[in-house]
Amino acid sequence: MALRIYYNVRQEKEILRSGDCYSFRYTAFENDPEPLILFLNGIYGLHPNTGHQWRLIQGINLNYIPRAKRKEFVKVWRKVMSTGKSFKVTWQYIKRTFPFVVPAIRRYLLFPRYYIRNVKYIPPDKYDDEIVRSWWKDFSKIGKRRIYSKIKKMAVGSRYKK
Numbered sequence: 001m002a003l004r005i006y007y008n009v010r011q012e013k014e015i016l017r018s019g020d021c022y023s024f025r026y027t028a029f030e031n032d033p034e035p036l037i038l039f040l041n042g043i044y045g046l047h048p049n050t051g052h053q054w055r056l057i058q059g060i061n062l063n064y065i066p067r068a069k070r071k072e073f074v075k076v077w078r079k080v081m082s083t084g085k086s087f088k089v090t091w092q093y094i095k096r097t098f099p100f101v102v103p104a105i106r107r108y109l110l111f112p113r114y115y116i117r118n119v120k121y122i123p124p125d126k127y128d129d130e131i132v133r134s135w136w137k138d139f140s141k142i143g144k145r146r147i148y149s150k151i152k153k154m155a156v157g158s159r160y161k162k
Contacts, residue, residue, distance in 0.1 A: 002048055007088055009042035009057055011110065014119040016042070016057065018089045019081050021122040023130065026108055028115045035106065036062045036122075036134050038077065040089050042110070055110045060094070062131065064104035066140040073098065074127050082124070103140070 007018040016022060016039045023036045037059030044055055065073055076098075094101060109115050122130050 003043055003045040003054060006042040006044065009039075009110075011057070011116055012119050014121055016119070021062075021124070021127060021130070022059075022119055023122060024119045025117040026115060027117065028109055031139050032061060032063050032137065035059070035108070036130055037106070037108075038062065040091075040094070040105070043107075056107045057110060058105060058107050060101055060104050061106045061139075062104070063134055063137040064106065064139045065101060067138050069100060070131055071128070073101065074131060078124050078127060 009016045011024075014022070018039060018041055021036070021038050023034060026033060026035055029035075040058045040060065042057045046053055062070055062074070080097075091105075094105070
């Protein structure tokens, strides 16, 4: 079975829907134990090249967006999502519309089930309260550092391939 993308994923008692905001407790965290995410999709299946089993969700972690752009991004996001059009939030849409958000896209493992706990849906009218509540968290510099290190490795690697 190849990789399949799902735009609705059941986790605990919640059904995560693409474009909606959720908070949860993540026990396999590297930096952020309580992410505040805009859910994009779920990915299940075997990777065609490696054969590894994938069971994860992808989302935009608002704590990885710089504080200066966080409220502005959520305001635009709410406006886009409230148009009433049913469309799927895809990777291409995010890269084209919100390029500064790419370092904030994170993947969270679904299995074992105890990795994600206390999933809570956040309605659009409460987004501002949640952003203010998470204002002390800013992992945007960590995301930028990782991107810079990847670019540096690629540049160093290209010098030795000649």
